[in-house]
Amino acid sequence: MKLTLSAEDQAFREEVREFMRTSLPEDIKARFERSIHLPKEDFVRWQKILYNKGWIAPAWPKEYGGTGWDPIKRYIFDQEMNAAGAPPPIAFAFSMVGPVLYTFANQAQKDHFLPRILSSEDFWCQGFSEPGSGSDLASLKTRAVRDGDEYVVNGSKIWTTLGQYADWIFCLVRTDSSVKKQEGISFLLIDMKTPGISVTPIITIDGGHEVNQVFFEDVRVPVENLVGEEGKGWTYAKFLLSHERTGIAGVGRSRHQLRKLKALAAKEVDDEGRPLIENARFMERLAAVEIELMALDATVMRMITTSKSGRPGPESSLLKIKGTEIQQAITELLLEAVGPYAQPYLPESQHPGWNGEPISSLEANLAAPYYLNWRKSSIYGGSNEIQKNIIAKAFLGL
Structure with a gap:
């Protein structure tokens, strides 16, 4: 599936790109690029910037404080935010409990909680x-x-x-x-x-x-x-989990990590002293992951544009499985790219307050933490084995 943007959507992409360039604080961007674990203050400060712009809840209906964007604009926003190296708004508030509240809560709960979520007053x-x-x-x-x-x-x-x-x-x-x-x-x-x-x-x-x-x-x-x-509660939980699993697919995040991996492959060398980007076996594996990501991207777009709500139902399990497999494959290639330089493992380097010197490069310093941390992605949000059971029941009638 090839996505061709209208002139209006292309103009919107440029607007988002310019906003990210001028409004994302450099210190937050730098910490997010080098760290897995950001402090609460960084998340809240960035979320308030998005809130003041009116862009904190892209998928929410306009009457509840959302943008009212169509799926294409939400897609563009997600891609550009990831490309800019910006931390995503906390999913528990904006992609999980928020949609449950505006869909199932009573008016008093909506009036109390939704504004406080949007403003980041409640975490x-x-x-x-x-x-x-x-x-x-x-x-x-x-x-x-x-x-x-x-x-x-x-x-x-x-x-x-x-x-x-x-x-x-x-x-x-x-x-x-x-x-x-x-x-x-x-x-x-x-x-x-x-x-x-x-x-x-x-x-x-x-x-x-x-x-x-x-x-x-x-x-x-x-x-x-x-x-x-x-x-x-089980009904509301299933509704919530379909939102969570769609987000776990992480197409924008994976594309950003893939770009960084390609740049790294141009700098690192193989056993014969050639840049990794000239190593046929490494590039074959990298290309295979990129093709999988392109297919996932097309699948996400097909699902959200054909769904009345802009969100998949049980088919979100497909996105979760493939998205997490791609995320893990990218971290494996990153680990392979830096080779033995990933072994001097400095877990403290992933914390925002660390100001030491990496052993060789920032990428090498983060390779092991990223690899280890992303082992979780095929488990959380319902393990991938459970997702396969959901697919078997919902689509295959087993």
């Missing part, structure tokens, strides 16, 4: 996975027991990305154990400052603090924080 994290209930999300055990005008929540959530920064967490909780497991789940919004909540860091294999375990001990949550109907 959100996701409370889905649990110990022993990761890909089998429906088996979750965190309970919310009704007590008058409150729910009393007990249990824990794990792999809670950026939970150490969050003001609010949206949670799936079990409100009824007497029915089919998917039917006893509700969608609850919980203030992270509520007594009884504790956050324990999990240091990942790349040496970073990105995820956490969150514990709930007799946490009292107002019933008014229930989204939609009690027992309908």
Whole structure:
């Protein structure tokens, strides 16, 4: 599929490109380019710049503070933001809980939460996975027991990305154990400052603090924080996950990383002293990944332009599988390109405050952290094995 832009869309591309050039703070761009783990302050500062421009929520309907852009403009914006090296707005707020709220929440919840999400006054994290209930999300055990005008929540959530920064967490909780497991789940919004909540860091294999375990001990949550109907949380979760998996495809991000990899291949040499970009075997593998990315890009565009909502349904599982496979393949090629220079692993170099000297180059310094960190992508958002089951059921009738 070849995307040909209209004159209007081409003008919009130039507008976005100029905005990114003039408005993205250089310090944020530099830290994002060299770091996996940005501090909350960088995310919020950049999000407020996008908010003041009116571009913070490209996929939201205009009546809720979004741009009202069509799928092509959203595609252009995503591509140009990634090309500029800009951090994406936090998905938990803008791609996950936000769409759930404007689709299923009551008016009071919309009026309270949506403006605070748009302005970055509230920073959100996701409370889905649990110990022993990761890909089998429906088996979750965190309970919310009704007590008058409150729910009393007990249990824990794990792999809670950026939970150490969050003001609010949206949670799936079990409100009824007497029915089919998917039917006893509700969608609850919980203030992270509520007594009884504790956050324990999990240091990942790349040496970073990105995820956490969150514990709930007799946490009292107002019933008014229930989204939609009690027992309908599974329906809202499936809606949310289709948004998440589409974003996980990460076409713009992968294209940006591929450009950097090509530039690196022009500088690094193989065992015979030739630039890697002249090494037939390496370039064959790089070309194969680029072809896969082009096919994924065309598939994303076909899906979002034919979907009435601009978002895929179950077919988002296809995007998730292929997108994460491509992301991991790029990190593998990056590791191969820098060779032994990736071995002096300096995990501290990925943190924004680090001001040391890399062993050989910035790319070599980040090769191992990127490779290790992106092992997660085929697991989160529902493991790729689970996505294959969804495809088999939804499309093949198995």
